[in-house]
Amino acid sequence: MSEVTEMFSAPLTFNWTLSYRCNFTCDHCYSRDEECPELAFDDLKRIVDVLVEQQVPFINFGGGEPLIRHDLYEIAEYASKAGLNVSMNTNGWLLDEAAAQRLKDVGFKSVGISIDSSDPALHDSFRNMPGSYERALRGLDALHKVGLKSTMSSVISRINYQAFRELLDLARDHGVGQVYLHNFKCSGRGFKNREDLDLTPEEWQAFYLEALAVKHQTDDLKISFDDPVIASLPEYQEKTMVKGSSCGKLSLHLRPNGDITPCGFIPVVVGNILNDDFETIWFDSPVLKAMRNKEATGKCSGCAAFDDCQGGCTARAFATTGDFNQPDPHCWK
Amino acid sequence: MNKPLRNPEIVWRVENRRQTEVLKALETGEEIEDSGTVILLQSGMMHQLNLIGGLIWQQCDGQQSLTDIAGELAKEFTVEQSEVESDVAEFVADLTERGWLINE
């Protein structure tokens, strides 16, 4: 047993893609070119039953655009009534006040909206959708109005890394309590547009140093990062539940057909939640074991930060080299 | 009457495999690391409760008094209720102070 499975009998979170369909075609999207059959409502309910049985406390709907599936409300209600804590990430296009109220009524605990730039024209062109900035803000305001907790997600890339403070101000202005500054993953369209969007390792280092300094001076807004390579910085003092990527350790991802992958950015199927025994997947999958027990390779061997950083983001290493153990291409060491 | 209730803001679960392992080890007298059998999650932080703490926590449903809880615990470990009463009171007081339990 690895340290992870000794402690956790199941993940804490399932990131659940109900559908890869979306009304947008964003430049950094990991899933635009994905195709996958979707499940009928009864099968979605069966999935929730498995999650309840396994005591998974959180599900977060992503996609694709979750609101594209009209039965999102019903499945969320079924899950929250069964005791699960339900949240989602949306582009906000379909989130008017009535939708926000309905999300609250069916038991959503929080809703995250993606905003990539505080410059409306830049956000719209990045998302290839005129008017999307206005709609995203309308979504945040609607959530605030109905009293449903909102978060803001921004994938850091070349278009916004120097203007992240403006994104934080935007969040403040629209009643958001928490901002996720996500790391750029190099999957799907993000991989194809990598040359244009990704920062150099040195730029990543400078960005994180700056963003951490801002985080330490900020107390009216929670600023969160999800990039394991940040743990190599002495300035990073957060106590995390696990070291390195949390995928396959604290969280797993569900594809629209019930296939399980370690995360949305690693397209390796470890089993199917409806057809396979979940505990066998969780405890015995060779892929999950490999992700939980990474071996320092290349420049990571001998790196003093390996204990904390674990080679950085496994999805990024895998996307660029096909090997979980290679150093994260964002690493500046 | 003091009937402790778990703070509903806290998400928690019993780590069943771990709990079974610890209980088994206890029976056979085997040494086992006294780490968490119940995990509590609160605003992105995780806390763990050991076997005894976890068993007390599971009973803090706002329906049972400290005496009831101590009684259950004494039964579980076949000891006198008076032997565990002060431990239960201390544990509940500590968690109440942290805001994890609410006294009804």
Ligand code: SF4
């Ligand atoms: S060399 Fe490897 S372990 Fe060291 S900071 Fe870079 S990715 Fe992390």
